[in-house]
Amino acid sequence: MSALTLVGHQLRYDQKAFWRNPAAVFFTVMFPVVVFLILAVVFDGSTVNVDGGIEATTYYVPAIMALSVISATMQTLAMTLVIAREDGRLKRGRGTPLPAWVFIAGRIGNSIVVTVLMLALLAAIGGVLYSVPFPWERLPEMLVTLAIGAACFCCLGIALTAAIPSQDAAAAIVNALLLPLYFLSGIFIPEDELPGGVIDFANHFPVRPFFEAFFQSYVPGTGPAIAWHELLVVGIWGVAGLLLAIRFFRWTPRSG
Numbered sequence: 001m002s003a004l005t006l007v008g009h010q011l012r013y014d015q016k017a018f019w020r021n022p023a024a025v026f027f028t029v030m031f032p033v034v035v036f037l038i039l040a041v042v043f044d045g046s047t048v049n050v051d052g053g054i055e056a057t058t059y060y061v062p063a064i065m066a067l068s069v070i071s072a073t074m075q076t077l078a079m080t081l082v083i084a085r086e087d088g089r090l091k092r093g094r095g096t097p098l099p100a101w102v103f104i105a106g107r108i109g110n111s112i113v114v115t116v117l118m119l120a121l122l123a124a125i126g127g128v129l130y131s132v133p134f135p136w137e138r139l140p141e142m143l144v145t146l147a148i149g150a151a152c153f154c155c156l157g158i159a160l161t162a163a164i165p166s167q168d169a170a171a172a173i174v175n176a177l178l179l180p181l182y183f184l185s186g187i188f189i190p191e192d193e194l195p196g197g198v199i200d201f202a203n204h205f206p207v208r209p210f211f212e213a214f215f216q217s218y219v220p221g222t223g224p225a226i227a228w229h230e231l232l233v234v235g236i237w238g239v240a241g242l243l244l245a246i247r248f249f250r251w252t253p254r255s256g
Contacts, residue, residue, distance in 0.1 A: 003102070010098070010106030011113075018110055028076055029118055036064040036122060039188070040130055049192040051222040056190075061126035062218035063187045065119050066149075066211040072115040073150050075174050077107060077157030082170040085161065090251040100251070108154050115150055135218055141225035142217040148231050149210045152238025156206065159241040162248035181207040206237040 018024055043056035050059060084090050093103055126132035135142065160177075164170050182188055184198050185208035191199050202208035213230035216223030 003099075006098070006102045007105045007109065010102050011109040014106045014110035015113065018114065024076070024080075028072055028114060029121075032064050032068040032071060032118060033121060033125065035067070036060055036125065039064070044130070048190045050190055051219075054219065054222075055130075055132075057126065057130040058132050058219060059190060059215075061122060061130075061132045062215045063211065065122050065218070066207075066214045067182060067187050068118040068122065069115050069146065069149055069214075070153050070178065070207065070210070072118060073108075073111045074153040074157035074160070075178060076111055076114070077154060078160040078164065078174050079170045081107065081158065081161045082164045083167050085251065086167045086253045088253060091253065094251045104158070111154060111157075112150055115146070119146075135220055138217055138220065138225050142214070144226055145210075145213050145217045145231065148238075149214065149234055152206065152234050152241065153210075155238045155241035155245055157241075158249055159244035162244065162250070165254050178207070181205055184208070185211055187211055203233070206234045209233040 018028075039060045040057050043060070046056045047053050048056050048059040081090070090103075094100065123132075123134050127134055160174065164173050181202065184194070184202040185205075186194065186199065186202070187207070199208065209227075209230040212223075213227040213234070216227045216230075217225055
């Protein structure tokens, strides 16, 4: 059986396991949608003073899309891999003929599929309910931005598993890291309403640069179609995550 066929089988399995888990589906897929609808209802009709002023709904579509990418990659991978590690599934999987990289590729592929579906859903909701146009003319640049961001956050999610000691701690640690960055990076609160220096601080972490790069690719007139400077920061974090994952990722439970 070829490597590509093995990855396909593993991806189908991970997809079935994901969609049969209601809690995972809600917090990964529906939670960003709920957050967007709440923000859209609260701020509908108002203007965000970013790049000369844009409608709040136009601002929050790419903002929650960026959140969705991080949620489906870094957050989901970190939590599901820790759970699988601690209940022994990773250890048992290492005892089978399935190559380790195929297992990881299946998990990453599942995250990418979920990411694409979430972005399509948010784009449809934004377009139908709030007349936020989809930037078809910038689709190639947007896909490049998404590919770099998704790859880097997948690496960070796998690396983060080394810092999570147990299943019970997984959600707490991941959310404790990401939720403050969402607020500080302008995803929930536009940068014009944040205190001075907050964005400068957030620029040192990957969430803000990725959001800024994706925002510029999604909303024409707010910057270059591909914000290479921002993606460079994301890429540096991704390479660091990859090196840490190679060095510290483990297949056996922390307890044994």
